[in-house]
Amino acid sequence: MPILQSCCCFKSLKKGSIATGIYTSIYYTLNVIQASYEETGLLNNSPLRFNQFTASATFLILIFAISSSGIVASLLLLFGVFKNAEYFLIPWILNMIAYTILDATYIFYGLLVHALKWSPSVAVLLILDFFLNSFNFYTVLCVISHYQQLKAQSSRNALNIAFPKASASPSLRIPCLKQKFECERQKKTVKFSEKSLENGAKGEIRRHDTIPLIKLQQNPQ
Numbered sequence: 001m002p003i004l005q006s007c008c009c010f011k012s013l014k015k016g017s018i019a020t021g022i023y024t025s026i027y028y029t030l031n032v033i034q035a036s037y038e039e040t041g042l043l044n045n046s047p048l049r050f051n052q053f054t055a056s057a058t059f060l061i062l063i064f065a066i067s068s069s070g071i072v073a074s075l076l077l078l079f080g081v082f083k084n085a086e087y088f089l090i091p092w093i094l095n096m097i098a099y100t101i102l103d104a105t106y107i108f109y110g111l112l113v114h115a116l117k118w119s120p121s122v123a124v125l126l127i128l129d130f131f132l133n134s135f136n137f138y139t140v141l142c143v144i145s146h147y148q149q150l151k152a153q154s155s156r157n158a159l160n161i162a163f164p165k166a167s168a169s170p171s172l173r174i175p176c177l178k179q180k181f182e183c184e185r186q187k188k189t190v191k192f193s194e195k196s197l198e199n200g201a202k203g204e205i206r207r208h209d210t211i212p213l214i215k216l217q218q219n220p221q
Contacts, residue, residue: 007142014081017089017146020139021078024096028070035064059106066099077143086150089143096140100133 007016039060073092080088107129 003141003148004145007145008138013142013146013149016142017081018078020142021074021081021092024077024092024139025071025074028067028074031067032064032071035060035067039064055109059102059109062102063099063106066095066102070095070099081146084150084153086147086154089147089150093140093143093147096136096143100136100140103129103133 004013007013008019010016010019039057070092073095076088077092080086107126111126
């Protein structure tokens with residue numbers, strides 16, 4: 001059963017997943033632009049010490065890489081939703097989870113480095129980032145729910161192909177399956193009976209063949 005039955009203001013998970021794909025395409029594109037701009041500024045004139053510079057540059061490179069792959073994953077998400085192909089949703093789910101973890105780690109690192117430079121603007125940015133990550137986590141639940149829905153639909157379609165008569169009506173599935181097992185049991189019973197009769201007939205023939213020999217031995221004259 002899906003985790004959610006609806007997504008955001010949309011009643012269906014499919015529409016919510018489409019809106020999520022469009023949103024993350026724009027979101028990841030802006031992150032790529034921002035990461036590129038910050039990385040360029042960090043390389044040109046950075047007042048940070050070498051260890052802080054290396055850590056900041058590493059985080060920005062990771063954000064740039066995950067955001068770039070996130071654009072492709074968002075396109076795959078839209079394709080999978082329109083084509084009802086659940087496996088195309090998996091790259092987006094993994095990408096968004098990885099990005100959320102990386103972004104939370106980056107914010108935590110920023111708090112440790114710039115703890116002495118606390119200001120109201122930093123507090124506002126942290127609050128905005130918290131709500132943004134919470135919303136991203138909600139979109140992950142939305143897409144996972146739609147993935148579960150498509151997976152269940154694929155399983156039902158496979159069952160319809162395997163048992164077309166039984167799947168025509170849900171109330172007929174169990175009787176038809178029971179009938180199938182009963183037929184298999186009857187076939188095995190018939191085979192066992194035929195084999196028993198055959199063995200019995202052979203034993204009867206052998207018994208009749210040995211009776212005259214016994215009589216001759218008893219009456220040699």
